[in-house]
Amino acid sequence: MKIDELYIDASIQDFPATQRICTNLKGSRDIPCHIIDAPDEMYRRITAAQSPVDQGKKVLFLTRNRGRFIRQCPGTEYYTCCNYMILHVGTFCTMDCAYCILQSYFHPPVLQFFVNHTDMTAALDEWFAQPRLTRIGTGEYTDSLIWEEVYPLSEMLISAFAGQHRAVLELKTKTVNIASLLDLRHQRKTIMAWSLNTLQVVAAEERRTAGIHARLAAAEKCQKAGYPLAFHFDPLIVYPGWEKEYQEVIALLFSRIDPDNIVWISLGSFRFMPDLKPVVEKRFGQSKIVYGEFVRGIDGKMRYFKPLRIRMYRRIVEMIRRLAPGVTLYFCMEDDEVWQKSLGFLPSEQGGLPAMLDKAAARHCELYI
Amino acid sequence: MRLFFDTVPIRDIDTRDTFYKITTAEAAEITGLSGTALSASIQQAGLLSPPVLWRRPKDASERLPENSPGDSPNSRYRVVCGFRRIAACRALGWERIHARICDSAAPDPDLLLIAISDNAFHRKLNLMEQAVAAAKLSEYFKDSRALCRCAGAAGLALNPGLLEKLLELNQADGAIQEKVALDRISLTIGLALGALEKPDALMLLEIFDALNPTLNHQKEILRMVKALARLNDVTLKAVLSAEEIRAVLEDTEHDRNWKIRELKTLLRRMRYPEMVWFEKQYAAHAARLKLPEALRLIPPRDFEGNRFSFQGDFSTREDFTVLVRALERLRDHPDFIRILEKDFEDLPVK
Numbered sequence: 138m139k140i141d142e143l144y145i146d147a148s149i150q151d152f153p154a155t156q157r158i159c160t161n162l163k164g165s166r167d168i169p170c171h172i173i174d175a176p177d178e179m180y181r182r183i184t185a186a187q188s189p190v191d192q193g194k195k196v197l198f199l200t201r202n203r204g205r206f207i208r209q210c211p212g213t214e215y216y217t218c219c220n221y222m223i224l225h226v227g228t229f230c231t232m233d234c235a236y237c238i239l240q241s242y243f244h245p246p247v248l249q250f251f252v253n254h255t256d257m258t259a260a261l262d263e264w265f266a267q268p269r270l271t272r273i274g275t276g277e278y279t280d281s282l283i284w285e286e287v288y289p290l291s292e293m294l295i296s297a298f299a300g301q302h303r304a305v306l307e308l309k310t311k312t313v314n315i316a317s318l319l320d321l322r323h324q325r326k327t328i329m330a331w332s333l334n335t336l337q338v339v340a341a342e343e344r345r346t347a348g349i350h351a352r353l354a355a356a357e358k359c360q361k362a363g364y365p366l367a368f369h370f371d372p373l374i375v376y377p378g379w380e381k382e383y384q385e386v387i388a389l390l391f392s393r394i395d396p397d398n399i400v401w402i403s404l405g406s407f408r409f410m411p412d413l414k415p416v417v418e419k420r421f422g423q424s425k426i427v428y429g430e431f432v433r434g435i436d437g438k439m440r441y442f443k444p445l446r447i448r449m450y451r452r453i454v455e456m457i458r459r460l461a462p463g464v465t466l467y468f469c470m471e472d473d474e475v476w477q478k479s480l481g482f483l484p485s486e487q488g489g490l491p492a493m494l495d496k497a498a499a500r501h502c503e504l505y506i
Numbered sequence: 507m508r509l510f511f512d513t514v515p516i517r518d519i520d521t522r523d524t525f526y527k528i529t530t531a532e533a534a535e536i537t538g539l540s541g542t543a544l545s546a547s548i549q550q551a552g553l554l555s556p557p558v559l560w561r562r563p564k565d566a567s568e569r570l571p572e573n574s575p576g577d578s579p580n581s582r583y584r585v586v587c588g589f590r591r592i593a594a595c596r597a598l599g600w601e602r603i604h605a606r607i608c609d610s611a612a613p614d615p616d617l618l619l620i621a622i623s624d625n626a627f628h629r630k631l632n633l634m635e636q637a638v639a640a641a642k643l644s645e646y647f648k649d650s651r652a653l654c655r656c657a658g659a660a661g662l663a664l665n666p667g668l669l670e671k672l673l674e675l676n677q678a679d680g681a682i683q684e685k686v687a688l689d690r691i692s693l694t695i696g697l698a699l700g701a702l703e704k705p706d707a708l709m710l711l712e713i714f715d716a717l718n719p720t721l722n723h724q725k726e727i728l729r730m731v732k733a734l735a736r737l738n739d740v741t742l743k744a745v746l747s748a749e750e751i752r753a754v755l756e757d758t759e760h761d762r763n764w765k766i767r768e769l770k771t772l773l774r775r776m777r778y779p780e781m782v783w784f785e786k787q788y789a790a791h792a793a794r795l796k797l798p799e800a801l802r803l804i805p806p807r808d809f810e811g812n813r814f815s816f817q818g819d820f821s822t823r824e825d826f827t828v829l830v831r832a833l834e835r836l837r838d839h840p841d842f843i844r845i846l847e848k849d850f851e852d853l854p855v856k
Contacts, residue, residue: 215811425736425737428733428736428737430777430778430779430780430781432781432807432808432809432810433808433810434810435810435811440810442778442780442781442784442808442809443808443809443810443848444780444784444809444848444850444852445780448852472811472812473812474812474848
């Protein structure tokens with residue numbers, strides 16, 4: 138993790154996680170460190186930088202999560218949401234993807250890592266005690282595994298989830314930081330998940346992420362270590378030649394990964410709040426992704442024109458179904474029309490999307506109430 | 507700063523020195539007041555408002571270039587404001603002029619503010635004049651808020667955001683500046699064009715000047731042309747040089763409104779081929795429904811949602827019956843079913 142400046146909330150400076158991160162960060166080089174009572178001045182400096190997004194990726198703020206550790210993934214009413222729960226361990230990312238919504242989501246964007254892990258463990262224990270199946274992930278506001286380089290957060294979480302049978306943890310990443318996780322006792326209560334895209338999209342739109350071959354090699358290792366897996370083709374991007382290139386990456390996926398060990402594969406086309414566009418134009422001068430045929434969706438996000446989305450989904454579904462007919466496929470934030478025309482059924486026919494995914498998780502991860 | 511009235515020889519005034527000048531040539535075009543008209547007015551009513559001059563220090567090391575046309579090489583006065591008045595008086599053959607003189611110790615920013623006040627309280631400064639004034643003031647003010655405060659007191663209302671834009675405009679190509687000054691294009695478009703490569707900017711400028719589209723249409727055209735250029739890895743000029751577009755721009759049969767409409771249609775077809783194709787299919791199916799004129803089928807916005815609606819106009823029971831019958835006829839109409847299913851042919855692959 139390449140950090141240029143470290144800020145530490147004075148109230149957590151003596152926490153064990155803080156100490157450990159400081160030791161790990163300073164082991165490699167001297168990083169300016171500031172103990173602060175309030176983050177306002179740091180936020181102001183990041184906001185005032187010529188590129189707040191770039192600046193925010195170099196500044197790490199160790200602090201406490203003052204809100205809820207477990208929260209609902211922010212879905213919207215019109216589009217079908219999977220009722221995913223987010224374990225809020227930190228914010229932002231050291232990798233740099235052109236399409237990343239986090240660039241315009243946080244004000245200012247800053248790498249934050251929450252170190253009040255006693256509170257987090259308490260929140261998880263309370264959650265596990267409730268008689269319901271849940272899917273929880275850490276990869277919504279940050280990448281799940283970037284923190285492994287400075288702190289063994291996943292080790293802690295994998296152990297916590299291994300000790301219960303009602304919830305499954307999904308660690309979603311574009312890294313290959315799995316070495317320390319392979320020998321852990323996970324009891325299949327952790328799904329190791331990778332975002333996938335075409336080689337061209339990864340090369341052109343994702344900076345500092347692991348390549349597709351490396352991601353799949355890491356997934357293969359996790360599979361050998363007994364972890365259930367998941368993959369996310371999100372964002373799917375339309376560009377000349379997309380069909381052939383998505384076909385290649387899907388073929389690559391199933392050449393290395395056993396479909397029976399895949400809990401789910403999600404599909405989501407590129408969508409973004411309108412204020413992301415100028416950020417992408419400024420920060421990724423060569424990128425063309427914001428110039429697709431977008432319309433404003435019912436949730437205010439820009440989405441590919443629906444017939445175009447449906448055509449793309451149909452093709453991707455066909456490609457996956459041909460190689461893995463039994464794998465659970467779902468759409469992230471799409472409506473019934475898209476489901477029916479692309480997958481041939483409605484989530485409601487299977488008890489709703491949350492139930493459909495809970496069922497897949499229960500089957501692969503041995504969950505029960 | 508000490509100010510006093512004096513009558514000075516016109517030949518002692520250096521009108522080539524435009525250090526304090528903020529008036530643009532376009533200002534006269536906008537106000538419609540030519541130099542000849544001003545001379546006539548002065549001849550009839552006299553010089554009502556004397557120009558303001560700054561007296562150079564006697565030992566000024568700065569010398570004017572030799573043989574300055576119309577000006578003495580040893581001119582003692584620099585014009586703070588009143589260039590056009592001095593020129594008008596000179597044209598009338600006056601040898602001396604009544605003026606307000608600032609002594610040589612007067613600070614430059616104060617003199618600039620006088621120049622701004624003299625213009626701004628008489629008429630609305632055009633955007634280029636505001637840009638020139640802002641740029642000149644910015645040489646003396648490091649703090650933009652302080653600059654805005656002083657400019658405001660001199661009649662030039664600025665805020666830091668506008669100041670930044672004006673400074674950017676001041677750096678733009680002269681052709682763009684001219685059109686902004688003449689209000690042929692907005693500041694927003696001027697700045698957007700200023701950020702482009704010069705040949706691209708000039709071509710768009712020429713189109714906007716010729717067609718005079720509304721600001722929203724200008725923005726839309728610019729947005730589509732930029733996106734098409736980016737998508738196809740070509741220049742904006744190359745996008746606008748496409749045969750079909752050239753044919754519209756060079757058309758001599760139709761008026762500018764037709765050209766604007768056609769240009770937008772062409773650009774939209776190039777920029778959003780899937781959408782345009784789909785809309786065309788929808789329109790073809792909708793036409794085959796043969797709905798009465800009083801009944802309109804309204805599709806979901808951008809076909810994103812699934813809710814269609816009808817709008818019907820009627821004033822009598824008979825009218826209403828016509829609408830109901832038309833609606834009933836639709837139920838099993840194959841085109842209506844395909845519309846509801848949004849089941850149209852895909853855009854043919856090239």
